[in-house]
Amino acid sequence: MKIIINFFKGLKTTGKTTRMVLFLFIINLLFSMLLAIPMYNSLKNSFGHSEVGEKMAEGFDYLWWQEFRDEAQGLETTFTPSIIGKGAVLNNLVDLIQLRIFNSPPIIIIFVFFYITLHTFLAGGILSTFYQDNPKFTMKGFAKGAGSYFFRFFVLMLISWVMLFAITAVLGSVFSPILDKAFDNSQTEVTPFYLVLLFSAIIFFIFLFFQMLFDYARIKIVLEGSRNVLHSTLEALSFVFKFPFSTLGLYFLIFLISIVATLVYILLKDLIPQSSYLGVSLAFFLQQVFIFSVIWLRCCLYSSQMNLYRYLR
Amino acid sequence: MLKKTLASSFLFILLLAPLCTSAQEPLCKQIANYTMNVTLDTKKNLIKASEILSWTNDSENSIDELWFHLYWNAFQNNMSTFLTEASRRGRRVIGFTKDDWGYCQVNSIKIINNPYFEAYDLFPDMEFEQPDDENLYDQTVFSVRLPHSLEPGQTILLNIEFESKVPRPIARTGVYKDYYFIAQWFPKIGVFIEGKWNCHQYHASSEYFADYGTYDVKITLPSSFIVGATGEHREKINNEDGTTTHHFYQHSVHDFAWTASPHFLPPYIEDYEFAPGKSTQITLLLQPQHKKLKDRYMNAVKNAIKYCSLFYGDYPYTTSTCVDPAYNSRSGGMEYPTFFTGGAYFLTRKGISRPEGVTIHEFGHGYFYGLVGSNEFENPWMDEGFTSFLDTEVYYAAYGEPLYNRSYFGIPVTFKDVRIPIESDGISRHRQTYNMDIMQRFSWEFLEGGSYSANSYSKAELTLRTLKRFMGKELFSKMIKSYSQRFWFKHPRPEDFYAVVSEFAGQDMSWFLDQFIYGSGKLDYAIDRITSSRERQPRGLFNGIYKERERKKEKAKESVFRSEVTVRRLGEVKVPVDVLVVFEDGQEIREIWDGQYRWKKYIYQRPSRIKKAVVDPEFKLVLDINRTNNSKKIKPNRLAPLKWVSNWLGWLQHTLEFFTIFGG
Numbered sequence: 001m002k003i004i005i006n007f008f009k010g011l012k013t014t015g016k017t018t019r020m021v022l023f024l025f026i027i028n029l030l031f032s033m034l035l036a037i038p039m040y041n042s043l044k045n046s047f048g049h050s051e052v053g054e055k056m057a058e059g060f061d062y063l064w065w066q067e068f069r070d071e072a073q074g075l076e077t078t079f080t081p082s083i084i085g086k087g088a089v090l091n092n093l094v095d096l097i098q099l100r101i102f103n104s105p106p107i108i109i110i111f112v113f114f115y116i117t118l119h120t121f122l123a124g125g126i127l128s129t130f131y132q133d134n135p136k137f138t139m140k141g142f143a144k145g146a147g148s149y150f151f152r153f154f155v156l157m158l159i160s161w162v163m164l165f166a167i168t169a170v171l172g173s174v175f176s177p178i179l180d181k182a183f184d185n186s187q188t189e190v191t192p193f194y195l196v197l198l199f200s201a202i203i204f205f206i207f208l209f210f211q212m213l214f215d216y217a218r219i220k221i222v223l224e225g226s227r228n229v230l231h232s233t234l235e236a237l238s239f240v241f242k243f244p245f246s247t248l249g250l251y252f253l254i255f256l257i258s259i260v261a262t263l264v265y266i267l268l269k270d271l272i273p274q275s276s277y278l279g280v281s282l283a284f285f286l287q288q289v290f291i292f293s294v295i296w297l298r299c300c301l302y303s304s305q306m307n308l309y310r311y312l313r
Numbered sequence: 314m315l316k317k318t319l320a321s322s323f324l325f326i327l328l329l330a331p332l333c334t335s336a337q338e339p340l341c342k343q344i345a346n347y348t349m350n351v352t353l354d355t356k357k358n359l360i361k362a363s364e365i366l367s368w369t370n371d372s373e374n375s376i377d378e379l380w381f382h383l384y385w386n387a388f389q390n391n392m393s394t395f396l397t398e399a400s401r402r403g404r405r406v407i408g409f410t411k412d413d414w415g416y417c418q419v420n421s422i423k424i425i426n427n428p429y430f431e432a433y434d435l436f437p438d439m440e441f442e443q444p445d446d447e448n449l450y451d452q453t454v455f456s457v458r459l460p461h462s463l464e465p466g467q468t469i470l471l472n473i474e475f476e477s478k479v480p481r482p483i484a485r486t487g488v489y490k491d492y493y494f495i496a497q498w499f500p501k502i503g504v505f506i507e508g509k510w511n512c513h514q515y516h517a518s519s520e521y522f523a524d525y526g527t528y529d530v531k532i533t534l535p536s537s538f539i540v541g542a543t544g545e546h547r548e549k550i551n552n553e554d555g556t557t558t559h560h561f562y563q564h565s566v567h568d569f570a571w572t573a574s575p576h577f578l579p580p581y582i583e584d585y586e587f588a589p590g591k592s593t594q595i596t597l598l599l600q601p602q603h604k605k606l607k608d609r610y611m612n613a614v615k616n617a618i619k620y621c622s623l624f625y626g627d628y629p630y631t632t633s634t635c636v637d638p639a640y641n642s643r644s645g646g647m648e649y650p651t652f653f654t655g656g657a658y659f660l661t662r663k664g665i666s667r668p669e670g671v672t673i674h675e676f677g678h679g680y681f682y683g684l685v686g687s688n689e690f691e692n693p694w695m696d697e698g699f700t701s702f703l704d705t706e707v708y709y710a711a712y713g714e715p716l717y718n719r720s721y722f723g724i725p726v727t728f729k730d731v732r733i734p735i736e737s738d739g740i741s742r743h744r745q746t747y748n749m750d751i752m753q754r755f756s757w758e759f760l761e762g763g764s765y766s767a768n769s770y771s772k773a774e775l776t777l778r779t780l781k782r783f784m785g786k787e788l789f790s791k792m793i794k795s796y797s798q799r800f801w802f803k804h805p806r807p808e809d810f811y812a813v814v815s816e817f818a819g820q821d822m823s824w825f826l827d828q829f830i831y832g833s834g835k836l837d838y839a840i841d842r843i844t845s846s847r848e849r850q851p852r853g854l855f856n857g858i859y860k861e862r863e864r865k866k867e868k869a870k871e872s873v874f875r876s877e878v879t880v881r882r883l884g885e886v887k888v889p890v891d892v893l894v895v896f897e898d899g900q901e902i903r904e905i906w907d908g909q910y911r912w913k914k915y916i917y918q919r920p921s922r923i924k925k926a927v928v929d930p931e932f933k934l935v936l937d938i939n940r941t942n943n944s945k946k947i948k949p950n951r952l953a954p955l956k957w958v959s960n961w962l963g964w965l966q967h968t969l970e971f972f973t974i975f976g977g
Contacts, residue, residue: 028966036962043954050941051927053950056957060731062717063940066741079961081731082719088964090721092971097722101972108968115969116976123977157976164975187490187576188602189640190659193723200722211974218977280956287963294970 003249006311010304013135014296020129020137021299024122025292031115035075035107042076058275060084074105086266096207097200099168120157123302124149127222130303145222152221155229160214167206175199212251212305213240219306243312250308254301258294265290340565340629341802344369345502345526352556353495353534353573358412358479358488364499365425366471371524372505375462379435379469380442380512381455384497385417387515388480388487392450394443395484398517402762406483415480415487419500422457425470433460435471445514445757453515454503473500482643485654486570491538494636494644494654496570497521504688506804513690516757518765520682520689520696523567525802533558534573539580541598541634542571543652563630565802566650567686572598572636581607587618591627596634602659603637606668610635610655613672616711624706624790625680625797633679635672646671648678648700664716664727666708673711674704684801692807693756693765694830698773705738705774736778736935739771744938747772752830753807775936776829782933783825783888784818792817825888829936834885838908838928839942840892845876845922876923878915882908884938893930896921923947 014021046068047053047061055061060081068079082091095101101112128145129135179199182192216236217229226232240247265286272283351362370376387395388406396406424433435457442454463469477498479488486496503512504524511522532540536557540546544563551557561571581597595614599607614635622628636654638645645656653675657668677700681687687695708715717731746767749760759765781789796805796813807830815822828834852862880892892904892913898921906913906928917923925946929937937943 028969032962032966032969035965036958039961040954040958043957044949047941048949048951048954049945051925051944051946052941053946053953056953057950062731062733063737063740066737067744067939067941070741070744078964079957081717081728082726083961083964084728084730086726087719087728088960088967090719090726091964092968094721095968096971096974112969112972116973119973120977126977153977161975184641186641187492187639188600188659189723190602193660196723207974274956274960277952280952280959283956284959284963287959287966291963291966291970294967298970298973 002246002308002311003253006308007250007253007300007304009307010300010302013130013303013307014300017129017135017137017299018296020126020142021292021296023137023139023142024126024295024299025288027118027122028291028295029288031111031118035111039075039079043079075107077105078108085269089262089266093204097204116157117154120153121146121150123153123218124222126299126302127218127306130306131222135303149218149221152227152229153218156214156217156221156233159229159233160210164207164210168203171199171203171206208251208255209248212247213237215302215305216240216247216309219302219309223306223309239309239312246308246312247305250304251301254297254304258297261290261293261297265293337564337631339527341525342369342371343526343564344371344524345567346528347499347526347569348529349499349531349569351530351532353479353493353532355491355493355535355538360477360479360495360498362475362477362499364471364473364475366473366502367468367526368471368502368524369468370463370465370505372508373465374505374508375464376459376505377462378456378458378510379471380503380510381457382497382501382503382512382515382521383417383419383453383455384501384515384521385415385477385480385486386452388483389414389416389452390450392448393453393515394446394448394451395453395515395517397448398757402517404517404762409481413481415478415483417475417477417498417500419455419473419475421472421474422500423472424460425472427468427470429463429467430460430469435459442512443514444512445516448514451514454512456510475500482641485644485647487643489639489642492572492574492576492639492642493538494570494572494638494642496568496644496647496649499569501568504804511688511691516690518693518759518762519756520693521568522686522688522690522804525565525567525686527564528562528566528569530561530569530571531558532561532571532573535575537575538573539575539577539598540571540573541577541580541596541636541652543569543634543650544630545632546596563632563651565629566683568649570649570652572644572654574639576601576639578604581611583611585615585618587615587622588627591622593618593628593630594632596632597637598634599637600639600657603657606637606657606659606661609661610637610657610668610672613655613669614676616669617673617676617707620707620710621677621680621703625703625794626684626801628679629684629801630679633676635676637668646675648675648682650679650683653678658725660723660725662718662725662727664729665718665725666712666715669712670704670708670715673707674700677703677707680797685797686800686802686804688804688806689756691755692753693769694752694773695805695807695810697766697769698752698777701739701770701774702777705735705778709735736932736940739767739774740935740938742767742771743775743936747835747938748833751833752776772829772936776826778935779829779933780814780825782931782935784814788817828886828888832886835883835938836886836888836934836936837882837884837939837942838890838934838937839881839883839939840926840928840945841879841881841912843876843878843923843926843945843947845874845947848873848875848918873918873920874922876917876919878917878923878926879912880906880915880926880928881912882910883942886936888934890929890934891931893927895924895926897924 052061052064125142125146129137182195213236217232220232220236273279274283346367348365349362353360387393422435424430426432438458440456441452442456443451481487482489503510504522533556540559542561544561547562548560577598583595584592585595586592597610618628630651632651634652638654645654647654655668655672661667681699682696689696714732716727718725718727746764749764750768752768752772851860878894887908890906890908892906894902927944
């Protein structure tokens with residue numbers, strides 16, 4: 001019940017600050033556009049004047065992509081047939097869990113790093129907005145909050161990286177020999193498959209758990225004005241362990257909603273034929289709605305978690 | 314003396330008897346015939362066997378010595394030529410313990426008394442040979458000197474006692490736990506051809522070469538094992554000591570391999586009539602986890618038999634055995650006469666070409682390697698290239714275009730909007746390696762493993778597909794079927810293929826084939842420029858008469874456009890190409906360019922502007938490494954880059970948001 005109450009409270013609060021979500025969405029879009037422009041030029045130069053352009057407008061020309069891939073450099077290497085619909089989400093899931101993001105071209109790694117840092121900055125604004133008794137988005141208030149918490153949140157981010165690195169290193173040293181043994185000593189691919197799935201799920205859970213844990217650390221800093229980042233982390237840990245069902249329940253409720261949103265997006269996108277300007281525009285619109293919903297759910301998570309923290313404290 | 318001669322003649326006839334009493338008459342001259350009794354000790358992974366070899370001198374030369382392969386000696390230490398080459402290519406054997414090494418050791422080799430020879434022990438004269446690299450550590454070839462010459466047409470009978478230690482899986486043979494895949498495991502005589510022994514050492518990138526004959530093999534091993542092998546499974550006798558003896562027999566083949574495992578599902582056996590009145594028995598040995606793939610495997614074999622029979626001649630053997638290899642056994646995707654391994658993943662999905670692709674490929678080797686016995690050491694493209702061409706032709710004929718797929722955590726996901734066209738097969742590898750080597754090289758003489766496979770598999774396949782489109786489908790089909798059938802049970806060389814192509818093309822095709830088979834040039838034709846503008850109006854003084862600029866309206870009414878198309882040859886390969894020019898009013902002009910000089914310009918004066926130009930519009934030149942530059946349009950397509958960058962943008966936006974899990 002606690003979960004549901006605070007989820008709806010969070011939903012309501014986020015509803016009141018839709019302008020803030022829109023602001024965050026625009027930042028995401030503009031940031032992405034910085035790389036989309038060179039990618040657009042690459043594609044245009046590659047097939048714009050060729051007959052391939054017609055095929056790519058109708059569907060996907062695999063032969064062209066093979067050529068493009070063989071010559072691709074930097075950003076271009078990220079263009080694959082699997083960026084369509086479900087592939088985009090699945091690619092990111094694999095990149096996250098297997099840390100393949102580090103195999104990406106440097107420009108992507110740098111952009112992701114900057115965006116994470118930027119988001120750490122923005123988190124201060126988001127949480128300070130939700131902290132108000134009657135949450136209302138103003139640019140001034142948002143910027144003030146972002147600025148005042150940035151340093152602490154940044155340190156918190158570094159702590160989370162160190163902890164994540166340590167835990168994944170430990171888990172890696174546990175999982176790797178088991179997997180190696182399973183891969184080397186099995187007469188069937190079924191055993192290693194399930195082990196990979198299990199270990200991936202464990203690692204994913206740990207990533208999610210850490211996100212939740214550090215969300216509470218950030219909330220604690222905002223609500224209590226704490227300046228000791230390490231102390232806030234430990235207190236957040238103690239809070240999560242004190243109320244594991246409520247905290248995890250709330251987190252996974254919103255996570256589940258985001259999975260549903262993703263599935264709906266994938267299904268709908270598959271239905272839109274992108275062979276005309278109208279189709280491409282519709283698909284683009286749907287895509288932006290999806291990204292908006294992802295950001296909205298992230299804000300809703302913050303808001304609900306803040307309410308839960310206040311409720312249980 | 315008479316008694317002795319009579320006795321030896323009787324034995325001689327007895328050993329040759331299976332060739333004459335077979336249910337099906339041999340399909341060719343039986344040159345190298347093996348009768349073997351084999352025992353597999355599954356505790357020591359040791360094969361003990363006796364081999365009676367009956368070998369006929371089919372040449373016009375007198376022969377003083379015999380050469381043999383002992384392939385498994387490539388795995389007895391890391392200094393063999395095979396493992397030295399493999400190590401240089403980064404394929405080191407790691408973690409081999411004492412029991413993991415393999416070998417094939419001849420304990421005795423004797424001539425059996427027969428009308429041409431008296432009994433004689435050849436063992437003292439046995440010598441290891443290193444014809445390719447003088448690596449004294451290499452013991453994969455040996456020779457024995459005969460007491461006197463073996464004259465043309467004469468047959469020699471040898472009794473060879475040997476033992477083979479089964480190695481850890483390597484080069485698609487060996488033992489993994491209790492799964493055995495036994496190939497290249499016995500002393501095997503070389504090929505006496507062109508006046509000498511053609512018996513190369515075992516190389517990291519090489520396959521095999523042997524003469525045709527009959528294999529009559531009895532394998533004894535624990536009764537719990539299910540066994541599959543080359544040829545007909547004629548008999549199964551349960552012995553009192555808990556072992557079973559399996560009897561396999563096959564004539565008109567040049568190798569014998571077998572597999573054994575207690576974990577195979579009971580064999581699926583089905584008679585398949587691939588053409589009216591013509592059938593063969595398919596045996597499928599499946600891993601338990603792939604039970605649900607039975608129909609996919611079985612259909613793949615059936616499609617392979619059906620289409621190969623149609624394209625390359627009716628499958629002549631009475632059996633075909635497909636083995637689904639154990640995971641980690643490294644025996645997947647390999648071919649032996651009437652017997653081959655596939656490869657599957659338990660979660661494979663509809664639209665993915667596995668297990669079908671590999672099954673068709675390995676069955677297809679039954680034609681180009683099995684029936685057409687080219688020398689895999691010296692002309693690797695003649696089996697791998699032909700088979701790669703065959704497998705895609707058969708696959709696409711049977712199943713259509715497969716779907717693009719990616720594996721996420723081991724779960725394959727297909728993308729229904731992205732289909733993989735036949736022309737894509739191998740072009741990427743060719744693009745990356747085209748100037749490393751020429752196609753016709755000895756298999757171990759390529760710059761690197763990637764170049765060996767790109768040339769032997771991909772470039773050869775693309776060359777055949779280009780030739781097919783160049784000659785026309787109908788003519789090519791007749792040609793390839795004729796080439797296949799003419800060289801069944803023979804050892805063709807590249808010049809034999811040249812001769813057949815030229816015969817069907819009605820001209821010497823060396824100019825075409827040489828560029829691909831003996832050349833490393835790039836094939837790339839491109840539309841360099843297209844322009845279209847109003848013809849310039851005369852203005853100024855002409856013989857003292859001043860002419861004024863025409864009024865716009867009049868000009869527009871009688872406009873003539875000057876259009877130019879420049880086609881370029883960016884690569885070294887020269888072939889005639891078609892150029893298609895399309896005008897805005899729908900008119901089309903087709904030009905034929907000999908493709909010899911570096912460029913060619915076409916100029917048109919017509920009432921309509923040019924819309925686009927395409928070089929090689931029918932996509933005959935599958936070897937063209939850049940297809941995108943084959944066409945040019947005056948007006949670019951603006952929708953396509955917008956559409957795809959929009960999709961890519963979605964991925965990037967999601968990436969950025971997704972990875973905030975590591976931050977705020």
